[in-house]
Amino acid sequence: MTGCLIAAVTYFPIFAGLTHYVNPALEDFSNKTKISVAADPKECNFHIFVGPWSTFTECDRVKDFLTKQGLSFSSIPAAGKVVTMIGDKKVEGWDQKQLAATLKEAGAPATADKGKVNWVMTEVLLVIMVLYVTMVYGPIAAFLVELFPTEIRYTSMSLPYHIGNGWFGGMLPLTATAMVAASGDIYYGLWYPIVVAVMSLIIGSIFLSETHTRDIRTYQHLNP
Numbered sequence: 001m002t003g004c005l006i007a008a009v010t011y012f013p014i015f016a017g018l019t020h021y022v023n024p025a026l027e028d029f030s031n032k033t034k035i036s037v038a039a040d041p042k043e044c045n046f047h048i049f050v051g052p053w054s055t056f057t058e059c060d061r062v063k064d065f066l067t068k069q070g071l072s073f074s075s076i077p078a079a080g081k082v083v084t085m086i087g088d089k090k091v092e093g094w095d096q097k098q099l100a101a102t103l104k105e106a107g108a109p110a111t112a113d114k115g116k117v118n119w120v121m122t123e124v125l126l127v128i129m130v131l132y133v134t135m136v137y138g139p140i141a142a143f144l145v146e147l148f149p150t151e152i153r154y155t156s157m158s159l160p161y162h163i164g165n166g167w168f169g170g171m172l173p174l175t176a177t178a179m180v181a182a183s184g185d186i187y188y189g190l191w192y193p194i195v196v197a198v199m200s201l202i203i204g205s206i207f208l209s210e211t212h213t214r215d216i217r218t219y220q221h222l223n224p
Helices: 002-022 024-032 058-068 096-106 119-147 150-169 172-183 188-207
Strands: 035-039 074-077 083-086 089-092
Touching: 002 024, 002 119, 002 188, 035 058, 058 096, 058 172, 083 096, 089 096, 119 150, 172 188
Parallel strands: 035 074
Antiparallel strands: 035 083, 083 089
């Protein structure tokens, strides 16, 4: 529960720190250069499951492109053709080459400069997140084993475990990416794991109790 709480509180500053220490040029460019996308809201879709059935408008393509560059932007409701403003430069419609050229001209870094990466602080932040994982996954194996009697343990433990990891965890990259593209904030997707962590904290604190006194060999603790 403590691991979920700390993660929920610190995810935003940790990922902002990663941007600062891994790609300071990108952080500096984002702070100095205002980017906006003006488009009809009806033409901007929320894509999670992308496939042959997906239809991408010019608005979708522009926002997806900016998101993949690691750039935040503001969305402005407007009628007509999509217009992207990068600083004082205007790009009309979906034109990847022109967008890339305009970003380059404005000073956006194409990739992180390895010579400017603060490797020590980057490693520290990554280790901190690994510690969050161990705070949860360290005790969870023993806890789940003790939570149910042996006769029903496999079904009782594996079903919610795989729903949590397979569905909630597996949906994270798709949902977070879609949230970032829709909002224009490169950190907005962090709300997904934060909400899940807070849900786990609240539900776990209310319904889960210490298990070391239970007899895991019978159903007695289910029907005292």
